[in-house]
Amino acid sequence: MESFFARVGKVWPAGRRDLHWHLLPSPEEAEKLLSAYPADRFSRPGLVRVPSEWLHCTLVHAVGMTAEHVDVDALIAGTQELARQTRPFRLTFDRPAVGPVAVEISGWPGEPFTSLVDGLTALLDEHHGGEFKLAASRYPHMSIAYTAAGAEAVDAGDLRQSLAHLDGPLSHTLHATRLHLVEQWHDGSTITWRTLASLPLDGNRRTTDVPGLHAGDVAQTIINVMGWQTATSSTWVSPEMERIEHRGDQRWIGVSSSLMHTGVSLSAGRIHDGQYASPEARSSGRLDGSDQAALALAVRRLWERLDGLEQTNEKSL
Structure with a gap:
């Protein structure tokens, strides 16, 4: 396999605090999501398991955009308006997939997620179009392990076989109730962030919008x-x-x-x-x-x- 951090380091160097928009699981949800995947399945050189506190579902990564480049308060205000228009939703994550640089779990349904991604992308294009590259997620997913230094020693086929033998149900849910704006960085093996805003999703809550119940x-x-x-x-x-x-x-x-x-x-x-x-x-x-x-x-x-x-x-x- 190829090192995730070596690949992204070409456009997102270690230590640079790029702005990201995430959906984040609660601590309880994060523990449930990872509990089905024993740590020993990822205990191999070149592979780093994501700790539960840093588990995230990325919506948009504004490559190169840091808090020093923009008016963060104005950015939060624009994002807050989008959050007000977006109804809370749920994402269900299931079996893992081994890619070239990570092990990820994909979520569904896609439509509430992609609508939020499109809204964020339009907002950023309107105010900062052309200044920064926007890496927008095309589908909901969370990486539960990343490849790092020594990734060439990781046998993807062996890893897939190991994960295929996991017993028990793997489906767990993330309740998307808040939109998180963070400044995020990595050190070549771990991704961390500092939260700048955590905005509630509260759109479409008027009883006149839907006469029944979800x-x-x-x-x-x-x-x-x-x-x-x-x-x-x-x-x-x-x-x-x-x-x-x-x-x-x-x-x-x-x-x-x-x-x-x-x-x-x-x-x-x-x-x-x-x-x-x-x-x-x-x-x-x-x-x-x-x-x-x-x-x-x-x-x-x-x-x-x-x-x-x-x-x-x-x-x-």
């Missing part, structure tokens, strides 16, 4: 009211479908919503060896997805039904 918002409400913030993860299926995974209890909850009304339905089942069993319990009738108490009660009843099924199965053995 399933992801309902799933997050359930996680919050049940106190499951550290015990669960959620996976985007579509704007009207989301799956909550409670690994501790080895169960899942499916959320089905509508963008046309606030009615939702819930289903639940077990997780066996990383596989999701067919729904074994369903909510009774349509629920009001904006009613936190109703959601909490429905979840508890689904859990009780699953408990009852487990007790029945145990008696039949």
Whole structure:
């Protein structure tokens, strides 16, 4: 393989603090994203695993643009307006791919991400067009390991084989709720940054925009009211479908919503060896997805039904 830092060093030398726009996972999300990839898989000369605190999903790298070159306050103000127009979204990251200079995990869906990239690129072109090269990400991805000095000794085929033998589900979610402007640099083996602004994404939150509910918002409400913030993860299926995974209890909850009304339905089942069993319990009738108490009660009843099924199965053995 080829050294990532030697390649980028030709246009982004070590120590230079270029401006970048990122989506950043929360500390809990970063730990979950990396937990499926044991450190020993990357323990080889010429390969550097990315620490969880420096895991990032780049939107745009303004090559050569530093805080000394621009009015940072004006740049933040322009970026803030874009953030206000952008609705929070989720990215689900899955199996790793070994490229020439890094091991990366790709995310989906692409559309919310690419729209944000296009907005940032247009903003920078308008105010600084032609002054700096904009390296815009074409798809959502995060590098979990970079090649460095000695990269020529890394056997890409052997690395792919090692990663292919990872057991268990690898899908994890990044909740994109903030747009981060950072000044970022590297030392030839590690990328670090200093945050200049962290701007909330809050567009399209007016109730008149969407008369119904996004399933992801309902799933997050359930996680919050049940106190499951550290015990669960959620996976985007579509704007009207989301799956909550409670690994501790080895169960899942499916959320089905509508963008046309606030009615939702819930289903639940077990997780066996990383596989999701067919729904074994369903909510009774349509629920009001904006009613936190109703959601909490429905979840508890689904859990009780699953408990009852487990007790029945145990008696039949």
